[in-house]
Amino acid sequence: MRRSLPLTITSFVGFWIVFDYFVKIDFVRTWTVNFTNWVIIVAAFALGLGAVNLLRIHGKRVTERRPGWMESSVLLVALVYMTVTGIFLGTSSEAFLFAFTNLQQPLSAAMFSLLVFFIASASFRAFRARSIEAAVLLISGVILMLGRAPIGEVIWTKFPDIADWIMQVPNLAGNRGIMIGAAIGIVSVAMRVLLGIDRGYMGQE
Amino acid sequence: MEKFLASIDRRYIYIVLLLVVLFPLIRPIGLPISISSWTESFYAVIDQLQAGDIVVMSIDYSPSGGPDVGPQAVAIFDHLMAKNVKVIGVSFLAEGPPQLQQIINPYMEGRGKTYGVDFVNLGYAAGLETAIAAFNADMKRAFPVDFFNTPTNTIPLMQSVTDANDVKVVMNFATGIPGPAEWVRQLAGFSPDILIGVVTVMGPQTEPYYQSGQIKGLLSGLRSAAEYEVRAGMPGSAAAGMDAQSLGHVVIILAMALGNLAYFLGRKGGAK
Incomplete structure (x- = not known):
């Protein structure tokens, strides 16, 4: 039962979506929209699960002072800050957008931009x-x-x-x-x- | 000679590159920018839109690719606003909504535009390709509230749309997944034209969709953004960055040439 039920649900929903692609029946369409909307909800839970997993892994590394614990603590502070401001103040709040605009965005762009120097160096040393x-x-x-x-x-x-x-x-x-x-x-x-x-x-x- | 070339410290290359890129940013050279067929097609689709038409802009690029893709979205949004076309902004990447907000912020107060009437930021929906499918099938159900937590069924712009057939054009600006492939797949069976803007490295892999006619226009990187700005008669940050990009390319080509010269001289020396 533990395996057959998920397999049956997967098969049923999958074939339903495929069927909807080839026929235009309102009832089928309505349930296809329901199924796809449920995926958004499940995916949102998956994001939460991912965050909990990150907390568990990096929290352990920090408490045990294993190599890289400093980086892990930065990650945890950032994760907690963005999660708290995002959930309680909203992702359009000033506190959330401040961190996004002044930390995440420039840091990400800088990391990507650094590639040009590696490309220049690689083009000299490796592109033969x-x-x-x-x-x-x-x-x-x-x-x-x-x-x-x-x-x-x-x-x-x-x-x-x-x-x-x-x-x-x-x-x-x-x-x-x-x-x-x-x-x-x-x-x-x-x-x-x-x-x-x-x-x-x-x-x- | 080959020993000298082989012993060049990479930091000298970094410094030369930095100086060469900085120089035209401080003193622009004004190199001419020609318009590619990709950009011309993109522009043609936008230009034929009428005032009051509704389009979707999906901001699915990461902040790291923002400097390459963002200027495309800015140029297109400015053009759409100038034509009084209404824009539904969405994102299927968590980092998308704040970047979309940065694009529409100049129009939030002033410039004769109203949030919720001329444009809207619906925020982010998790689920990648499946979320795109849900949005195409029923926009208000996929996004019950917008970026500011306003119920979408109370937003004036959202009153006239239900599914993707109610918009003229869907544009996706992406740096990965979800991107062109996901949008092309999920818009099969719907009526809007698809336009794509991607980070430069995704241009080659997106080209097949353009040649097959599945997408009607393609912008690839900062160069395309510059072309669009010039074509629309609204030069902006992308056009200003083209001189720096050009000279950067020259440095990389010279580095390649020097590297190969050292390699062949070394091989010749070894053969003696």
Whole structure:
């Protein structure tokens, strides 16, 4: 019962949603909307569960003074502050937005921006034309960088056109192949889940 | 020569890059910005909207990708406001609503626009792709209250919409999941045109949706934002950043060239 009930619910709801995609019946549609709205509620609980898990893991690390406990304590303070202000004052409150605007946003942007320095360093040390494939990648990269930056068309007006061709022909062909392959894989996995063959989402036996 | 090139400290590269990026931010060069077909298509869809039309803007980018994607959303929102198009803002990423609020804040007081009538921030709904499906099927049920905890069924702008068929265009600005793939999948069977704005690295993987016609316009990174600003005749922060980006690209290309020169000189020396 512990396993068969969740499997039956998953199968029933899954096939219901698929059925709704192909037919237009008001009753079916109404329940599809109900099911998808319930997911929002369940997902919100999952976020809460994630927060509790973070508190448990990092709280333990801080109390036991294990390596990285200082970083964990910063995480806990931030987590508690955002949770308390978000729940009790609201996510549109000044206290919540202050931390978001003055801490989370600039810190995240700074971390992402630092990538440019690593890219510059890596382009000098690692991006070498060691083989034909690497040379093709290198040349494509240079053309795309020049084609996508205004200075490229100042150097040669054809750079944007060549960059567009790379994007619209070889890149497109490769990406479309990957996407179609992934889509077939998703259909296959979905069928396994709906038919109860794949039970990984239920955890260990 | 190869020994010298191989021994260049990476910190010199950092300093050169920093100076080269800073210089045009202080003294803009004014390099010309041409408009790509992606941006032209995006602009065409927005430009054909009529006053009073309703569109959805889904702000699904993280703060880390904000400097790359945010200027796109700002330029589009300014254009929509100038055309008196009404905007329903949503987010399926927890960090989205405050960033959406930053975009609409200049219009909250003044500029002849009213919150709840001309635009609204519905906030965040958990559930990623399933939440998008729920929103498309019934917007007010998926978002019972807005960002300020106002019941959505009391907001004037929300009175004329039920599902995604009631809006002309859905725009998604993303740095990952949920992103273009989720929106394309969940808007199948609904009528609005889809427009996508993504962080630069997502441009290549989003291109297939554009060429197949599933999305009607695509903006990729700060460059596209700059193009849109220029196309709409409203130059802003993105256009101002293009000189710095250009020179940054040049430094990286030079670093690649020097690195390869050192590599080939080293190989030649080793072969002797």
